[in-house]
Amino acid sequence: MEKLTDAIKEELGANHIMLSYNWASSKQLTEKVYSSLKQYGLPLWMDTAGGVHGSVSGSMAEAVENASIIIPFMTEKYQESKACNQEIEYANDLGVEIVPIKAQKTTEDGNPYRARGKLGILTAGKLYIDFTDLDAYDQRIRELLFALGSALIDPERVLKLLEEVRTIATDETTNGLNPGDNSKFNAQEMDQRIPIIVAMKDIDLSENCRNTVDQEIEFDGPILNVSLLKCRRRTRCVYNETFGSIGNRVWIKAGTRGIFRVVYTRSRHIKVVAEDPTERTIKFQSIRGRRREKMLDGNIERVVVVKKLSQVECIEGTTYGFEGSRLWIDKGARAIFKVVFTKKESEDSLMYDDEE
Numbered sequence: 563m564e565k566l567t568d569a570i571k572e573e574l575g576a577n578h579i580m581l582s583y584n585w586a587s588s589k590q591l592t593e594k595v596y597s598s599l600k601q602y603g604l605p606l607w608m609d610t611a612g613g614v615h616g617s618v619s620g621s622m623a624e625a626v627e628n629a630s631i632i633i634p635f636m637t638e639k640y641q642e643s644k645a646c647n648q649e650i651e652y653a654n655d656l657g658v659e660i661v662p663i664k665a666q667k668t669t670e671d672g673n674p675y676r677a678r679g680k681l682g683i684l685t686a687g688k689l690y691i692d693f694t695d696l697d698a699y700d701q702r703i704r705e706l707l708f709a710l711g712s713a714l715i716d717p718e719r720v721l722k723l724l725e726e727v728r729t730i731a732t733d734e735t736t737n738g739l740n741p742g743d744n745s746k747f748n749a750q751e752m753d754q755r756i757p758i759i760v761a762m763k764d765i766d767l768s769e770n771c772r773n774t775v776d777q778e779i780e781f782d783g784p785i786l787n788v789s790l791l792k793c794r795r796r797t798r799c800v801y802n803e804t805f806g807s808i809g810n811r812v813w814i815k816a817g818t819r820g821i822f823r824v825v826y827t828r829s830r831h832i833k834v835v836a837e838d839p840t841e842r843t844i845k846f847q848s849i850r851g852r853r854r855e856k857m858l859d860g861n862i863e864r865v866v867v868v869k870k871l872s873q874v875e876c877i878e879g880t881t882y883g884f885e886g887s888r889l890w891i892d893k894g895a896r897a898i899f900k901v902v903f904t905k906k907e908s909e910d911s912l913m914y915d916d917e918e
Contacts, residue, residue, distance in 0.1 A: 563704065566711050566720065567602040573630070573714040578605040580629040580658075582649045587639035588665040591693060595633075595663070598703045604710075626652050631659045631713055633706075634681065636690070637666040641681035654684045655845070659713040663706070667694035683843050687809050687859065689784050689827075708827075712786050763824050764791065767814055779812045779824075787825040788812055794819035803855055813857045840903055843868065846889065847896035848881070855890045860903035862887060872896035 579599070583592040589610075596608050607625045622645070626632065632653040640646045653660065662685045666675040677685050691706045693699070711720045765779060785807040793799035797819045804815040805822065812824055848854055862884040867876045874894040876882055881895035889901060 563602065563707055566707060567604060569715055569719075570707075570711055571604060574605055575630075577628055577630040578607045578625075579710065580607045580625050580632045580649075580653070581635070582632055582640075582646060582653075583635040583665075584637055584640040584643050584646055587637040588635040591663075591665050592635050594699075595693070595703070595706070599706075602707070622649060623652065626656065626658065629653065629658050631661055631710060633661050633663055634685065635663050635665040635693075636675075636677050636681060636685070638669060638675065640665075641677060641679050647680050650684050651680060660685060660688055661706070661709050661713050662688055662690040664690050664692045664694060680843075686842060689786075716787065761826055763826075764821060765812070765824060766821050767819060777814045777816075779814070781810050781812070781824065781826045783826045784810055785812065785824060785826045787823075789823045789825075791821040791823050806857060808857065808859045811859075815855075815857075842901045842903070843898060844889070844901055845871075845898050846882075846891050847872070848874075848891045848894050851892075851894045853890060853892040855888050858887050858889055858901060858903075860887060862889065863902045863904045865889065866900045866902070868898040868900050870897045 581592050581596055583589060592608065593610070596606055599606055607629065609621070609625075626649060632650065634640065634646070634650050650660070662677070664675070669675050676682070689709050689712070691702055691709055693702050695702075708720065761781075761783065763781070767777075788801070788805065788807045790799050790801070790805070797817060798804050799818055799820045804818040805820075806813055807824075810826070812822070814822075842858070844856070844858075846854070846856060865878065865882065865884050867882075870876050872895050874881060874896070876895050876897045881893045882889075882891045882897070882899070884890065884901075889899070891897075
């Protein structure tokens with residue numbers, strides 16, 4: 563891990579990694595993780611490790627402002643804490659990378675724990691590391707370092723820095739919407755043999771994307787990165803505008819044709835925080851007066867302006883709007899929106915996959 567941690571330190575520069583937690587529910591685990599990461603020489607901030615000077619609120623604000631990554635230790639008490647919510651919301655507003663840790667397995671009534679409320683909104687779609695099984699603690703630390711590296715560095719470079727990682731790649735390209743069908747292996751068995759499992763797949767959508775409908779390609783693990791290898795002539799290939807990823811799915815806007823490389827993980831304890839299926843709060847802006855689009859995880863029922871952040875008026879159908887699962891903004895508008903999704907018949911996707 564030395565090459566990876568050196569690269570993380572280089573990317574952090576004068577900034578640090580902030581550990582955000584609730585004293586009552588995860589202080590012991592946070593201190594343990596802090597100690598483990600400190601052994602690699604990473605610059606960390608934790609309130610009990612000399613991080614607070616003067617007023618508590620001022621120190622917390624300064625800690626967030628000087629952070630490149632924040633690690634929220636997700637528990638029920640964390641998401642109910644006003645102070646913890648302020649930290650994670652301020653970090654999100656400043657563009658600080660969020661790398662969550664799941665620190666609670668079940669709720670007080672015995673149901674599988676999942677992030678809800680503001681915490682659920684801000685971490686939706688993020689990779690998280692499951693630290694609820696301390697018997698596999700060393701393995702989780704390696705996966706956490708991998709997630710920290712992927713948050714700051716191009717995932718393909720992370721693969722080259724990790725000598726412990728076995729990259730599973732195929733020479734075949736996938737011309738359909740089932741990329742997992744042509745590669746067979748036992749994920750549980752592989753997880754026991756190597757620390758982290760990373761797969762890399764090239765998908766060729768240069769010829770069969772002449773239709774007029776958006777497409778989604780589902781992978782059997784959280785997606786770390788989607789990069790463009792080749793864009794066909796007379797087509798527009800722009801990341802997060804005409805193609806991108808949400809959780810374990812790659813989305814391609816209608817008419818976009820090209821060859822894409824997808825890097826994703828099959829490690830059982832690196833997962834994606836489930837998105838709330840009913841609503842989500844998003845800060846979205848038109849840059850230089852140009853139209854921008856964002857593909858969301860669900861069909862949009864309505865969009866409400868929570869707070870206007872620009873001088874340009876936010877007028878539905880003129881400066882912002884939606885179609886299907888796509889939200890758009892235009893003409894220099896900037897605002898915080900509440901997006902309400904069409905309810906699904908089943909809510910099985912709300913639960914974490916806790917099968918061991």
